[in-house]
Amino acid sequence: MNQRWLNILGLALVAVIGIAFMILTPRFAELDTVLELTVYMVMAVLALSLALIWGYGGILCFGQSAFFGLGAYAYAIAMFNIGESTVPVLLAIILPAAFAALLGYFMFYGRISDVYLGVITLTVTLILFNAINSTAGPEFHIGTARLGGFNGIPGIPPLNWPGDRTAAVDLEGMFYLAAGSVLVTYFGLRLLLASRFGRIIVGIRENERRAELLGYDPRAYKLATFTIGGALAGFAGCLFANWGSFVSPTIFGLSQSAQIIIWVIVGGRGTLIGPIVGCIGIQWLSTALGANQPTGTDWWAKIFANAPLILGVILIAFVLLVPKGLVPTLGDLGGWLLGLRGRRGAERERFEPEAAE
Amino acid sequence: MMLDVQGLRTAYGRIPILNGISFAVGEGEFVGILGHNGMGKTTLLKALMGFLPATGGRVRLEQDDITAAEPYRRARLGLGYVPQGREIFPQLTVLDNLRMGCSKQQSGAERETIEAVLEEFPRLKRLLDRTGGALSGGEQQLLAIARCLCGKPRLVLLDEPTEGIQPSIIDEIVETLQRLRGRSGLTMILVEQNLDFIAALSQRILIIQKGTITREVQPDELHDASLVGEFIGITT
Numbered sequence: 001m002n003q004r005w006l007n008i009l010g011l012a013l014v015a016v017i018g019i020a021f022m023i024l025t026p027r028f029a030e031l032d033t034v035l036e037l038t039v040y041m042v043m044a045v046l047a048l049s050l051a052l053i054w055g056y057g058g059i060l061c062f063g064q065s066a067f068f069g070l071g072a073y074a075y076a077i078a079m080f081n082i083g084e085s086t087v088p089v090l091l092a093i094i095l096p097a098a099f100a101a102l103l104g105y106f107m108f109y110g111r112i113s114d115v116y117l118g119v120i121t122l123t124v125t126l127i128l129f130n131a132i133n134s135t136a137g138p139e140f141h142i143g144t145a146r147l148g149g150f151n152g153i154p155g156i157p158p159l160n161w162p163g164d165r166t167a168a169v170d171l172e173g174m175f176y177l178a179a180g181s182v183l184v185t186y187f188g189l190r191l192l193l194a195s196r197f198g199r200i201i202v203g204i205r206e207n208e209r210r211a212e213l214l215g216y217d218p219r220a221y222k223l224a225t226f227t228i229g230g231a232l233a234g235f236a237g238c239l240f241a242n243w244g245s246f247v248s249p250t251i252f253g254l255s256q257s258a259q260i261i262i263w264v265i266v267g268g269r270g271t272l273i274g275p276i277v278g279c280i281g282i283q284w285l286s287t288a289l290g291a292n293q294p295t296g297t298d299w300w301a302k303i304f305a306n307a308p309l310i311l312g313v314i315l316i317a318f319v320l321l322v323p324k325g326l327v328p329t330l331g332d333l334g335g336w337l338l339g340l341r342g343r344r345g346a347e348r349e350r351f352e353p354e355a356a357e
Numbered sequence: 358m359m360l361d362v363q364g365l366r367t368a369y370g371r372i373p374i375l376n377g378i379s380f381a382v383g384e385g386e387f388v389g390i391l392g393h394n395g396m397g398k399t400t401l402l403k404a405l406m407g408f409l410p411a412t413g414g415r416v417r418l419e420q421d422d423i424t425a426a427e428p429y430r431r432a433r434l435g436l437g438y439v440p441q442g443r444e445i446f447p448q449l450t451v452l453d454n455l456r457m458g459c460s461k462q463q464s465g466a467e468r469e470t471i472e473a474v475l476e477e478f479p480r481l482k483r484l485l486d487r488t489g490g491a492l493s494g495g496e497q498q499l500l501a502i503a504r505c506l507c508g509k510p511r512l513v514l515l516d517e518p519t520e521g522i523q524p525s526i527i528d529e530i531v532e533t534l535q536r537l538r539g540r541s542g543l544t545m546i547l548v549e550q551n552l553d554f555i556a557a558l559s560q561r562i563l564i565i566q567k568g569t570i571t572r573e574v575q576p577d578e579l580h581d582a583s584l585v586g587e588f589i590g591i592t593t
Binding site for chain 2 (some may be wrong): 004105196199200202203206207210211213214215216217218247
């Protein structure tokens with residue numbers, strides 16, 4: 001009962017903080033802060049997509065940026081051709097989802113093991129990077145949209161209210177949309193995970209064979225999870241293309257792919273709030289470190305201005321010292337402080353003397 | 358016939374383990390399987406469940422030919438499997454473990470199914486909120502059997518359920534299974550080393566040697582020490 005109330009309390013807390021943050025930020029913050037927070041929110045949707053696939057589905061996907069990039073490019077290209085954003089947004093979701101379904105079909109039904117799955121998804125991302133990167137010439141265009149190669153696609157038209165192409169979403173509106181998307185995605189995923197489907201994918205993550213002998217086809221469930229994750233990442237890509245009115249092949253790059261995984265590791269695998277926290281925290285830190293140009297010749301000033309180095313150290317520290325990630329570790333700590341942990345520990349001792357595992 | 362196995366062969370790589378096993382189990386029968394270690398008892402159950410591909414022979418579950426079916430298909434067709442070592446989900450609660458067992462029901466019918474199964478397993482009723490990993494070995498075994506029954510199987514394969522379990526719970530498992538045997542429908546194949554356990558539950562016992570079934574005995578014959586020593590390698 002206690003655990004259940006804690007869950008409800010946690011959900012209510014997330015809802016209150018999230019909605020307050022969404023409503024209050026544009027009123028009190030400077031526009032450039034709002035702009036920066038918008039991209040954090042966009043990336044939080046991307047982090048949630050991997051939180052589902054990896055954290056709950058147990059599928060280590062190094063290529064979440066492939067779906068993110070496809071979503072961004074699909075939106076950009078469709079927007080130049082259509083001019084009204086309803087269909088481009090749908091395409092930015094459907095296309096990456098279909099790509100994830102196709103890729104997932106061959107991976108899961110081909111019974112490819114976990115390590116190879118990581119290698120394949122990473123390779124696919126890098127192939128997309130190289131392919132798009134080499135489309136600089138004028139001969140590479142889809143309809144009226146030039147792909148632009150390494151130069152990317154600039155000046156992407158913004159979203160508009162469905163059906164009314166004159167009602168473009170402004171910068172503030174973009175923040176509301178991005179923050180609202182994080183909330184809707186978060187609560188949507190909570191619902192999904194609380195359902196039968198959620199229970200089954202967690203069961204499959206824990207032990208595929210056990211789930212199979214109970215009558216579940218792990219391949220079908222993994223494929224569905226992977227496809228949902230692809231759709232979410234594609235939607236995040238669409239928001240990203242809107243935020244900067246620009247996409248370039250770096251969106252498929254190695255560092256983008258690695259970042260998403262780092263967010264999830266730091267924030268905590270097997271939670272939803274963790275990857276959001278990890279994503280926002282690390283982006284904030286990268287921005288803060290990037291703005292901090294070395295002024296003196298002191299060695300420590302140079303080191304602190306080296307964002308990748310600091311991020312690398314943080315990642316290693318997390319993997320070695322906080323392997324469960326920030327949120328689960330804080331949760332354990334909080335539970336221990338509340339005394340729940342102590343009681344549960346005592347129960348364990350009483351019942352566990354001959355436990356098998 | 359509930360299960361009809363004809364000339365079943367299987368191998369680990371190129372090493373043959375089952376060399377043409379043939380037997381049949383009728384509806385409602387409880388059949389024991391005994392044999393030395395390494396004679397293929399667990400392998401037989403794994404092959405019946407589809408975790409090892411058949412390299413020869415045929416397996417039928419009632420009218421369905423399941424020789425080449427995927428494991429999840431066999432489970433859906435009514436083959437229940439309680440593997441050695443329980444294989445419950447340690448991170449999920451007891452209730453969620455049971456829900457995982459309800460793979461064939463609509464979500465609405467889950468509750469009813471679980472309640473009916475829990476009637477047979479009163480000990481689990483007060484453990485529903487605990488995680489599977491926090492249960493004792495015996496409780497985990499009860500949970501594994503209960504979870505299997507939630508899938509409403511026609512035939513249950515039970516692999517060494519008494520291994521490493523305290524005697525009081527072994528008695529509870531025997532009583533529960535005897536009660537279930539009395540009720541309609543359930544058929545069971547039981548692999549065991551514990552002679553008292555297998556004698557208490559089986560109607561007949563197949564002896565497996567070097568990957569084939571060499572003999573069939575009655576439960577009361579297990580009191581014959583020389584027979585047991587010769588065919589099973591266990592001295593009582």
